[in-house]
Amino acid sequence: MSAQREMKEKNPWPTPVTIIIIIVIGVIAIVALVTVAVLQNKSVPQKYKYGIVLDAGSSHTALYIYQWPAEKDNNTGRVEQTHSCKVKGKGISSYASEPWKAGESLKECMGEAENTVPKERAHETPLYLGATAGMRLLDIVNSSASKNVFQAVEKALQNSPFSYQGARILSGQEEGAFGWVTVNYLDDRLKQGLKTTGALDLGGASTQISFISDNFDGSESPINSVNFRLYGNDYNLYTHSFLCYGKDQVLKMVLANQTQSGATTVLDPCFHSGYNETKNYSVLYDSPCVSGRKPQEAPEKFDHIGKGNFQECQKAVKSVFNFTFCKHSRCSFNGVFQPPLQGPFGAFSAYYFVMNFLNLTDTSMPLETVKQKLSQYCGTSWDKIKRQHPTVNVKYLAEYCFSGTYILTLLTEGYDFTAETYSNIKFIKKIKGSDAGWTLGYMLNLTNMIPAEAPDSPPLPHAGYVSIVTLMTILLIGLLLFVALRIFWPRCSKKTQIV
Numbered sequence: 001m002s003a004q005r006e007m008k009e010k011n012p013w014p015t016p017v018t019i020i021i022i023i024v025i026g027v028i029a030i031v032a033l034v035t036v037a038v039l040q041n042k043s044v045p046q047k048y049k050y051g052i053v054l055d056a057g058s059s060h061t062a063l064y065i066y067q068w069p070a071e072k073d074n075n076t077g078r079v080e081q082t083h084s085c086k087v088k089g090k091g092i093s094s095y096a097s098e099p100w101k102a103g104e105s106l107k108e109c110m111g112e113a114e115n116t117v118p119k120e121r122a123h124e125t126p127l128y129l130g131a132t133a134g135m136r137l138l139d140i141v142n143s144s145a146s147k148n149v150f151q152a153v154e155k156a157l158q159n160s161p162f163s164y165q166g167a168r169i170l171s172g173q174e175e176g177a178f179g180w181v182t183v184n185y186l187d188d189r190l191k192q193g194l195k196t197t198g199a200l201d202l203g204g205a206s207t208q209i210s211f212i213s214d215n216f217d218g219s220e221s222p223i224n225s226v227n228f229r230l231y232g233n234d235y236n237l238y239t240h241s242f243l244c245y246g247k248d249q250v251l252k253m254v255l256a257n258q259t260q261s262g263a264t265t266v267l268d269p270c271f272h273s274g275y276n277e278t279k280n281y282s283v284l285y286d287s288p289c290v291s292g293r294k295p296q297e298a299p300e301k302f303d304h305i306g307k308g309n310f311q312e313c314q315k316a317v318k319s320v321f322n323f324t325f326c327k328h329s330r331c332s333f334n335g336v337f338q339p340p341l342q343g344p345f346g347a348f349s350a351y352y353f354v355m356n357f358l359n360l361t362d363t364s365m366p367l368e369t370v371k372q373k374l375s376q377y378c379g380t381s382w383d384k385i386k387r388q389h390p391t392v393n394v395k396y397l398a399e400y401c402f403s404g405t406y407i408l409t410l411l412t413e414g415y416d417f418t419a420e421t422y423s424n425i426k427f428i429k430k431i432k433g434s435d436a437g438w439t440l441g442y443m444l445n446l447t448n449m450i451p452a453e454a455p456d457s458p459p460l461p462h463a464g465y466v467s468i469v470t471l472m473t474i475l476l477i478g479l480l481l482f483v484a485l486r487i488f489w490p491r492c493s494k495k496t497q498i499v
């Protein structure tokens with residue numbers, strides 16, 4: 001028999017069972033990878049930690065609650081304001097003669113805090129009270145009254161379910177510096193090491209200016225210098241707080257200048273024509289910003305009558321600034337050193353309340369136009385102003401002409417903003433939902449939530465992780481497709497073998 005040649009087809013691939021096993025394993029691997037990727041990116045319900053700061057200002061007290069993801073205490077840019085509460089009534093310094101009322105006044109807002117912070121977090125939630133210029137002034141004139149107010153306030157706060165960390169008076173330097181930290185933290189400028197924004201804060205009894213200037217190394221005026229190392233960057237901040245230059249105290253100083261003769265009638269250019277209120281000399285002169293200047297033979301009361309004249313109001317306001325002496329290379333006013341202004345500025349608190357009411361927050365408007373508009377507003381009669389704003393608090397309403405004039409005078413004559421640099425100012429109330437002010441910076445500092453050094457980056461950044469998972473998934477799908485092709489179109493893959 002001739003050699004039998006047997007044509008035999010032999011498939012070089014594994015048996016169907018092996019192929020099915022490979023496919024099953026492949027499918028399981030893909031499902032697992034996709035599941036991990038999905039779970040990794042899924043937002044899990046966040047657990048938060050909380051911190052509470054009470055801002056005991058000269059005009060009123062406000063409570064702020066901050067929250068941040070529980071597992072990221074030491075991280076960055078994640079702390080945000082979740083609730084705020086305005087305490088009814090005046091600032092705690094006004095309770096000097098009945099201190100217990102200072103403690104009582106906080107109860108309503110503390111109740112709101114208890115309803116906001118989850119019960120299980122309360123005992124670990126730090127609670128701070130910081131007092132500013134009102135208590136600074138009270139401490140100057142009557143330190144025992146100031147102690148009594150603090151005692152009453154402490155008693156109320158110690159009885160809360162929160163972790164009470166103490167109440168104290170902030171120095172003007174701290175108030176300025178923490179306001180600057182807040183603004184730059186919320187803008188994410190610190191973490192990223194970006195150029196910073198200056199901070200302008202106008203309170204009732206003091207005002208602060210804080211900014212970084214390349215021309216300031218602290219040596220010319222060490223009391224105006226604050227050094228920070230934040231996220232691996234060094235900052236040498238210029239800051240100054242002018243006590244008595246908050247808008248309520250400046251109003252007293254301007255009125256004091258107009259009542260030096262002990263007159264019974266004062267014709268005030270900073271108030272609208274038709275405005276007429278009887279006021280007490282003792283109330284006007286009750287603050288250390290003016291008390292030394294009370295006229296000897298002052299009557300009990302005077303008639304405060306509005307004249308509504310912007311130009312004259314500017315002169316009256318300017319009279320409370322002293323520009324005649326400066327022992328440094330350059331000064332803002334009252335002999336206080338100030339380096340050249342630099343960079344953008346955020347202006348908050350009363351800067352915002354006033355300019356927002358006056359519709360003058362747009363700083364791209366030429367400074368001359370701003371002045372013209374304010375001049376027109378000041379020249380409007382009191383009756384018309386009241387008719388135009390029937391729902392606005394009358395005390396605030398009466399003072400907007402004065403306050404606007406003071407703000408423009410402080411910025412231009414005091415700090416030296418010019419027609420060109422005025423547009424560097426932005427009037428702000430909140431940044432990303434949190435109020436601009438010193439409280440957030442104060443809490444971040446006390447809870448060590450801004451590290452001095454930049455945090456280490458994770459071994460694999462999120463984007464890198466997602467890329468690797470995606471690449472592996474694509475490879476696996478490719479492999480499976482290849483195997484499937486070999487099974488379902490075997491002719492494509494079979495070779496005739498001669499055995």
Ligand SMILES: Nc1nc2c(ncn2[C@@H]2O[C@H](COP(=O)(O)OP(=O)(O)OP(=O)(O)O)[C@@H](O)[C@H]2O)c(=O)[nH]1
Pocket residue numbers: 056057058059060091132133134202203204205206207246247248349350353354357396
């Ligand atoms: N128009 C207006 N003025 C306000 C409002 N809230 C506060 N003010 C006034 O704005 C000024 C500044 O207020 P705050 O920033 O609370 O100042 P403060 O903390 O009391 O004062 P300091 O202790 O000097 O920091 C004060 O004269 C307040 O009377 C508001 O909602 N509208």
